[in-house]
Each structure stands twice: as C-alpha cells, then as structure tokens.
Amino acid sequence: MKSEMFYRFALYGFLKNLRFFDPFLILFFREAGLSFLQIGILIAVRDISTNILEIPTGIYADAFGRRKSMVMSLSSYIVSFLIFFWIPNYYFFMGAMALFGLGEAFRSGTHKAMILEYLRIQNMESKKVEYYGRTRAASELGSAVSTLIAAGLVFYSGSYQYVFLAAVLPYIVNLVNLATYPEELDGEIVSTTKNVREQLHNTVQNFIHIFQSLMAMKAIVTSSVFKAYFKITKDYLQPIVERFALSLPLFVLLEETKRVAVVVGVVYFCIYLSTSYASKSSAKISTHFKDLTSAVNVTYVAGGIFLLAAGMSTVLTIELMAIVVFFFFYLLYNVRRPITVSYVSDQISHRTMASGLSVESQVTTVLQAGIAVAIGALADAYGVGAALFIMGIIMMGGYPVIRVRRG
Numbered sequence: 001m002k003s004e005m006f007y008r009f010a011l012y013g014f015l016k017n018l019r020f021f022d023p024f025l026i027l028f029f030r031e032a033g034l035s036f037l038q039i040g041i042l043i044a045v046r047d048i049s050t051n052i053l054e055i056p057t058g059i060y061a062d063a064f065g066r067r068k069s070m071v072m073s074l075s076s077y078i079v080s081f082l083i084f085f086w087i088p089n090y091y092f093f094m095g096a097m098a099l100f101g102l103g104e105a106f107r108s109g110t111h112k113a114m115i116l117e118y119l120r121i122q123n124m125e126s127k128k129v130e131y132y133g134r135t136r137a138a139s140e141l142g143s144a145v146s147t148l149i150a151a152g153l154v155f156y157s158g159s160y161q162y163v164f165l166a167a168v169l170p171y172i173v174n175l176v177n178l179a180t181y182p183e184e185l186d187g188e189i190v191s192t193t194k195n196v197r198e199q200l201h202n203t204v205q206n207f208i209h210i211f212q213s214l215m216a217m218k219a220i221v222t223s224s225v226f227k228a229y230f231k232i233t234k235d236y237l238q239p240i241v242e243r244f245a246l247s248l249p250l251f252v253l254l255e256e257t258k259r260v261a262v263v264v265g266v267v268y269f270c271i272y273l274s275t276s277y278a279s280k281s282s283a284k285i286s287t288h289f290k291d292l293t294s295a296v297n298v299t300y301v302a303g304g305i306f307l308l309a310a311g312m313s314t315v316l317t318i319e320l321m322a323i324v325v326f327f328f329f330y331l332l333y334n335v336r337r338p339i340t341v342s343y344v345s346d347q348i349s350h351r352t353m354a355s356g357l358s359v360e361s362q363v364t365t366v367l368q369a370g371i372a373v374a375i376g377a378l379a380d381a382y383g384v385g386a387a388l389f390i391m392g393i394i395m396m397g398g399y400p401v402i403r404v405r406r407g
Contacts, residue, residue, distance in 0.1 A: 005118055006135065008177060012111060013139030015174035020150035020163035021084070022143065023268040026238045027260065028160035032088055036384075040376025043232065045094050047369040049101025050108070054362035057105040065186035066110045066117075070178040073106035074171050081171070084164040101365075108361030114185040116345055121184060128345060133338035137280035140334060144272035151265025155258050216347040219296075220360045222402045223340040226300050228367035229395050230333045232375060233307060236384050237326045241267050244319035271327055275334040285335050292343045293406050299336040300403070304396035306332065311389025322385075343404075 021028065029039045061069035076099050083096035115132060119125050150163045245263035246256060254262075289295040306329040313322035344360060371391065378387035 003122075005182070006131070008181065009111075009115055009118075009135045010138035011177055012174060013135055014142035014145075015170045015177065017139045017142035018146045018149075018167060018170035019143075020146050020153060020166045021081075021160070023147050023150055023238065023264050024154060024160045024163055024261075026235050027242060027264075028084075028163075029093075030239070031160055031257075032090075032093075034090065036376040036379035036387075037373070038090065038376070040372040040374070042090075042093055042097050043372035043376075044369040046097040046101040046104070047365040047372065049098040050104040051101075051362055051365040051369070053102055053105035054108065054359075054365065057102075057108075057110075061106070061110045061113070062187060065183075066114050067178060067181050067183075067186055069106045069110045070114075071175055073103045073110070074175040074178065076100070076103035076106065078168055078171050078175075081164045081167050085161055088161065104361070104365070109359075112341055113187065114181065117185050117187055128342040129338050132341055134280050136334065136338055137276045140272050140276035140278075144269050144276060147265055147268035147272055151261045151269075154261035155265075158255055158257050160257070216344075218402075218404055219340075219344045219347045220363055222296060222300065222404050223344055224360055224363035224367060225395070225398060225402055226303055226333075226336065226340070228364045228371055229307065229391065230303065230329065231364070232368050232371045233310075233388055233391055234326070234330065234333075236375070236379070236388060237267075237310075237323065238264070239384055240314055240319050240322050240326075244323065247319070267323060271330050274327070275330050278331045278334040281335070291406070292339060292346070293404050295339050296336075296343055297403050299332055299339070300399060301396070302332055303329065303336070304392055304399065306392075307395055308389060308392035311385050311387070311392055314385025314388060315383070316385075 026039060029042065034042075057069060080096045080099040080103065083092055083099070087096075112132070115135060116125075116128065119128060119131060124131065149166070153162050153166055154160055241264050242260050245260045248259075248263070251259045251262060289298065306325050310322045310325040310329065313319070313325060375387045375391055378390055
C-alpha cells in the first residue's frame with residue numbers, strides 16, 4: 001500500500017495542514033478588535049467565494065487537469081496569507097478571505113479525486129477508507145506539528161499575525177510537490193486536439209448527471225451538513241481555551257497572549273496528535289458497523305450530542321469539560337471523514353469524481369456561510385456557550401431529514 005505516491009499524498013496533507021494560524025484565527029480577529037458577528041461575516045465571505053467558484057473550478061479540474069487546479073489553489077492561499085500579515089484592515093481581510101475561498105474552490109474535492117483515481121488505476125478501490133484514512137492521518141500530524149510551531153511563534157512575538165507569514169513556506173514546497181504529480185492523475189480529460197468548448201460540454205454533462213442520482217445527492221447532503229457544523233463550530237474552542245488559560249494560576253507573570261499561546265499549543269497538539277491516529281484507524285473502526293450507511297448515521301448523531309454538550313459545559317463555565325468534549329468531536333470528525341468520502345465515492349462515477357466531490361464542498365460552503373453568521377450573532381448576543389448549544393439543537397433537528405438509507 002505504501003508506494004511512492006502514498007508518501008507524496010501524505011506529504012501533501014502534512015504540508016497543507018501547516019496552517020499555523022488555524023488554532024489562533026478567531027483570537028487573531030478578536031485581537032484586531034472584531035466582534036463575533038464581524039468574524040462570522042468574514043467566514044461567510046470566504047465560504048460564499050468558495051461557493052460561487054466551486055462549480056467552475058471543479059469543471060476546470062475535470063476538463064483541464066487536477067494538477068493545474070491544485071497549483072492555482074496553493075497560489076491563491078499564499079497571496080491570502082501575505083495580505084493577512086501585511087494589511088491588518090477589516091476590508092482587506094475580506095479580500096484575503098475571498099482569495100482563500102478561491103484556493104478552497106480549486107482544492108476542494110480535487111486532491112481526493114486524485115487519490116481515488118490512483119486507487120482505481122492500481123485496482124485498490126476496496127482499500128478506499130483505509131488508504132484515505134492513512135493519508136489523512138499525515139494531515140492531522142501536520143496540524144499537530146503546526147500547533148507547536150505556531151504556539152512558539154506567538155509566544156516569541158507576542159502577536160498572532162506572524163503565523164500567517166510562516167505558513168507561506170510550506171505552501172510553496174507543497175506547490176512544487178503537486179506540480180510534479182504523475183500526469184495520469186489528472187483524470188480522463190479530453191484530448192487537446194478537441195476544442196475547449198467540447199471539453200467543457202462533456203464535463204458539464206457529467207456534472208449534471210450527479211444531480212439526477214438521488215442516492216448521490218443524499219450522500220452529499222449528509223456529508224456536507226456534518227462537515228459544515230464541525231468546520232464552523234470547532235474554531236469556537238479558541239475563546240473557550242483562552243478563558244480557561246487565563247483562569248489558571250500558571251505563568252501569571254507572562255503577558256496574556258503568551259499565556260494563551262502556551263495552553264492553546266498544548267490543547268491543540270494533543271487534539272491533532274489524537275486525530276492523526278483516529279484518521280489512520282477509521283477503516284478498522286468502520287468494521288464495527290453493519291455497513292457504511294450505519295457508520296454515517298451513527299457518527300452524525302454523536303456529533304450533534306458532542307456539540308450540545310460543549311455548549312452546555314461552556315454555559316456552566318466548565319471550560320475543561322468543554323475542551324474535553326471538543327477533543328472527542330475532533331476525533332469523531334476525523335474518523336467519520338474517510339468513511340463519508342468512501343460512501344460518497346460509491347455513489348459517483350470515477351469520471352466525474354472531482355466534480356462530484358466539488359458539489360459536496362459547494363453544499364458545505366453554503367451551509368458554513370449561514371452557520372458562521374448565525375453563530376457569530378448568537379455569540380455576541382448570548383455568549384459562546386449558548387451559541388454552540390443552539391447550533392447543536394438545530395443540527396440534531398435536521399437528522400430525520402438527511403439520514404441516509406440503504407439502497
């Protein structure tokens with residue numbers, strides 16, 4: 001299983017997750033004087049930008065090559081990071097978020113499609129959950145390493161902004177890695193002897209076909225809803241950890257930012273180190289369920305319960321309990337993600353895999369935009385804990401509608 005391409009896929013995930021700003025993003029915005037609603041709007045700008053560009057970039061990947069799509073993605077990210085570092089202004093932040101959204105649009109679904117294409121070529125499709133889980137484990141290891149480096153940067157500088165500049169280097173290295181992937185992973189694209197209009201027409205037809213499959217769309221929706229709730233709510237762990245760090249009778253002689261950096265570094269390092277193992281073990285865990293359908297449904301319900309518990313713990317000012325609950329929420333997401341990717345891929349033709357997974361990402365970004373603004377407004381009005389609890393109620397309320405059934 002561990003061929004040269006496995007290690008290159010793993011390297012991609014490791015470098016991609018050296019986003020040193022991730023554990024400090026909300027704290028960075030709060031340091032800049034933004035309200036939770038303003039932060040929610042910024043996140044919505046990112047997700048709406050991703051949404052608008054999701055379909056054309058997915059089509060671009062299928063029609064002209066996934067490698068080019070990934071190179072354009074990383075280039076957009078790099079410019080975004082530089083804006084965050086050099087121009088700390090709310091409206092420029094919006095522009096940087098839009099560029100980040102462009103990077104997400106070019107990336108979403110594309111690299112997973114390359115992995116799945118490789119497995120198809122190698123006649124290893126039965127190993128999808130295990131293979132994707134193991135490459136994803138490298139991504140989570142990258143997040144763990146990233147957290148320690150980021151905590152060190154914040155501790156040394158006393159500011160959150162330098163984490164954006166530091167993220168540029170691994171993304172440049174990753175750009176080179178992706179640009180030199182084998183050409184066969186571009187997928188089944190039309191020969192250059194045919195005109196561009198025909199290439200686009202064929203890819204659009206395949207893309208439309210996805211919407212004609214009820215099973216495919218059902219799989220995409222249930223995957224997207226869970227992912228959207230997790231992606232938005234997980235960052236609210238940051239103000240919870242901040243409050244916990246400042247309540248501890250430790251490092252009291254240090255500046256508040258440095259005290260927070262130490263605790264954030266420890267908490268997120270433990271989380272990401274554990275989620276790396278969880279991703280690697282997802283195939284083994286999935287065998288405890290009757291089938292993938294059961295695994296998708298049970299993990300969704302568990303996620304809703306975790307979100308409710310995290311919100312209630314925060315309301316009751318039991319920050320340590322909230323941190324522990326979020327720890328298990330992270331584990332659950334990383335166990336569930338390879339399972340849902342495999343489940344979705346079972347419903348979609350390999351010829352339109354990049355477009356299909358881009359549809360999933362598009363649905364996710366629409367939901368994320370709405371959730372980001374809603375939770376930001378709720379956090380400003382009622383506090384972070386109440387906002388998380390309300391989101392948990394809404395998430396659980398949608399389960400009867402979106403649960404998947406056996407075909």
